[in-house]
Amino acid sequence: MPPFAVIPGAQVQRALQGRERGIVDLVEATYRLHGGGETVNPPSYFLRFPDRPSSRIIALPASLGGRTPVDGLKWISSFPENVASGIPRASAVLILNDPATGYPFACLESSIISATRTAASAALAAHRLSSGRPRPARVGFVGTGLIARYIHTYLTATGWSFEQTGVYDVSARSAAGFRDYLEQSQAADRITVHDGAEQLIRSSDLVVFATVAAEPHITDPTWFTHHPLVLHISLRDLAPGIVLDSVNIVDDTEHCLKAGTSPHLAEQHTGRRDFLAGTLDDVLAGRVAVPGDRTVVFSPFGLGVLDLAVGAFVHDEVARSGELNVIDDFFHELRRHG
Numbered sequence: 570m571p572p573f574a575v576i577p578g579a580q581v582q583r584a585l586q587g588r589e590r591g592i593v594d595l596v597e598a599t600y601r602l603h604g605g606g607e608t609v610n611p612p613s614y615f616l617r618f619p620d621r622p623s624s625r626i627i628a629l630p631a632s633l634g635g636r637t638p639v640d641g642l643k644w645i646s647s648f649p650e651n652v653a654s655g656i657p658r659a660s661a662v663l664i665l666n667d668p669a670t671g672y673p674f675a676c677l678e679s680s681i682i683s684a685t686r687t688a689a690s691a692a693l694a695a696h697r698l699s700s701g702r703p704r705p706a707r708v709g710f711v712g713t714g715l716i717a718r719y720i721h722t723y724l725t726a727t728g729w730s731f732e733q734t735g736v737y738d739v740s741a742r743s744a745a746g747f748r749d750y751l752e753q754s755q756a757a758d759r760i761t762v763h764d765g766a767e768q769l770i771r772s773s774d775l776v777v778f779a780t781v782a783a784e785p786h787i788t789d790p791t792w793f794t795h796h797p798l799v800l801h802i803s804l805r806d807l808a809p810g811i812v813l814d815s816v817n818i819v820d821d822t823e824h825c826l827k828a829g830t831s832p833h834l835a836e837q838h839t840g841r842r843d844f845l846a847g848t849l850d851d852v853l854a855g856r857v858a859v860p861g862d863r864t865v866v867f868s869p870f871g872l873g874v875l876d877l878a879v880g881a882f883v884h885d886e887v888a889r890s891g892e893l894n895v896i897d898d899f900f901h902e903l904r905r906h907g
Contacts, residue, residue, distance in 0.1 A: 571667050571674035573899040576887055578678035584886040585685055589726035596689040599878040604850030607634035608874045624648040631873030640666040643679055643876045649781045663880045675884050686875040688719035691800045692727050694867040697852050699798050702861035709735035709773030711766050712780035713747035720777055735769040736762045767792055778806040790814045793864045801868040809835040815864040817845050824870040832868050
């Protein structure tokens with residue numbers, strides 16, 4: 570059996586820092602494995618609380634095949650009320666299991682892993698989905714928390730630069746903090762903090778939604794008449810009419826059409842799902858061509874196999890560094906008959 574190790578957030582951060590291009594390549598390879606049927610990615614399981622309706626904890630079990638298979642589970646909480654107390658909304662751990670024995674061999678702090686795989690997926694989608702149109706030069710962020718920061722980091726680290734960056738958040742404090750981050754990163758020529766989403770959307774070629782919205786709050790399709798590329802990361806921002814008026818790409822059809830996502834609401838509204846053009850893997854494989862003269866919306870539900878791929882990478886990097894924190898005798902009963 571492999572030894573059991575605990576990898577805290579500081580080690581996760583060091584293992585991933587400066588490796589953005591490699592992580593985007595890893596995420597692309599994982600999407601291709603998923604599209605080729607070399608993964609098991611069952612539905613996510615939601616733990617909800619009658620006394621805390623805005624909060625939830627989600628279990629994402631998964632199995633990743635390929636040359637270095639691994640099984641595991643991400644256990645991630647979303648408590649939006651945390652933000653008012655000055656701490657992040659989400660916290661997470663990732664368990665990696667040995668596919669030969671089933672024994673877990675690592676527990677990793679996973680909010681960083683989750684943000685990393687989300688940002689790498691967004692950067693990959695931005696690159697691939699914009700290949701048939703002028704490369705966006707004006708980006709707008711609706712929602713300015715940790716995920717927005719990671720997405721911006723991954724975009725700039727993989728070759729994107731913007732003439733204009735728009736910022737909007739229902740929290741003026743959060744918007745100001747994100748503006749300060751942008752100024753310190755020196756990655757934006759002009760930064761505009763908007764007091765609403767409409768002008769930000771109308772003035773952006775690439776729109777990133779990274780909010781905690783529980784239901785659609787963007788309802789007017791005319792805001793998108795300039796046909797931007799939309800990274801709909803938070804999944805529940807867009808009204809069905811906007812979804813139906815766009816070219817829609819998802820990460821996994823069955824996963825995305827559930828849990829009250831905007832595409833799920835569009836399916837319920839119409840009774841059909843042919844408004845989905847395909848998956849990102851379909852685009853990567855050339856099975857779906859993305860038009861350059863329509864609004865394109867990428868809505869990724871978030872696949873557990875991406876967490877496994879990034880988590881296994883982190884584990885291997887920490888092990889190679891000789892800094893793996895192994896918990897001796899974590900498993901006590903290892904003989905069947907005592």
